[in-house]
Amino acid sequence: MIKIPNISDAEWEVMKICWLSAPCSANEIVKALEQSTHWKPNTIKTLIGRLVKKGVLGFKEEGRSYSYYPLITEEECIKAESKSFLTRVFGGALKPMLVTFLKDEKLSPAEIEELKLLLEKRED
């Protein structure tokens, strides 16, 4: 079980693009993030480089351009980050956390239905 490195807020944004469109070039990531953030290309490239250094992203050289791909799945990163959040903010207690979110955020009737089914499945 490999230890998942800490991924910073900014790095999450980069990873999200990569998980969505891997493999992708730095240019593609830059293009995507320039739209959603006000980061300069150099900023984004630094973030890419740091993720590579952390072992979260890998790359394959294609000519003079690199093709980047995730070394850790989105699911795994989400799981690790979720666990960390749950522990830090709720001391590991799931129910109070769920109650907090259910109180504060919006859900459609279909989503509520689906969650109820999921809870019922958890009773088995």
Place this chain on the structure above:
Amino acid sequence: MIKIPNISDAEWEVMKICWLSAPCSANEIVKALEQSTHWKPNTIKTLIGRLVKKGVLGFKEEGRSYSYYPLITEEECIKAESKSFLTRVFGGALKPMLVTFLKDEKLSPAEIEELKLLLEKRED
């Protein structure tokens, strides 16, 4: 609506003690955290000082000792951190987040029952 400053992981630990037993002296915080962490008293005092600087903790002088109290409620901090987490990791989508947690973590039958009720209440 005051902007809640970012509270680091270590600072969360300090705040949790304070929310639990406010008002409290630095010594009380130190005693509590020495048990649950391997931090030196100086470390904990620094964290306290930073929280004061961030405007998250206030204090009242009592002799040469300070009595610390939270300037932001636990609920508010949890809400802010939860929102930030939801946005960063799930792009703001509540259902996928709930699904992830329900898949990965344990709940007692009573807790499941309670959550179902809460979901039903959300349907109204």
Place this chain on the structure above:
DNA sequence: AATCATCAATTACACATGTAAACTTAATTG
């Protein structure tokens, strides 16, 4: 060959965070 464009790598710098020692001052103890 010189120039330009493009790409990754290196460097820069400020601030935040983790961790804690050193310092200052006041109170307490012997």
Place this chain on the structure above:
DNA sequence: CAATTAAGTTTACATGTGTAATTGATGATT
């Protein structure tokens, strides 16, 4: 009263993160 202890403040230093410029190398174009 001197020495010690206790409490808060300041300083220290390494690493992480946000943000981005600069540098170096290579390929394409003129």
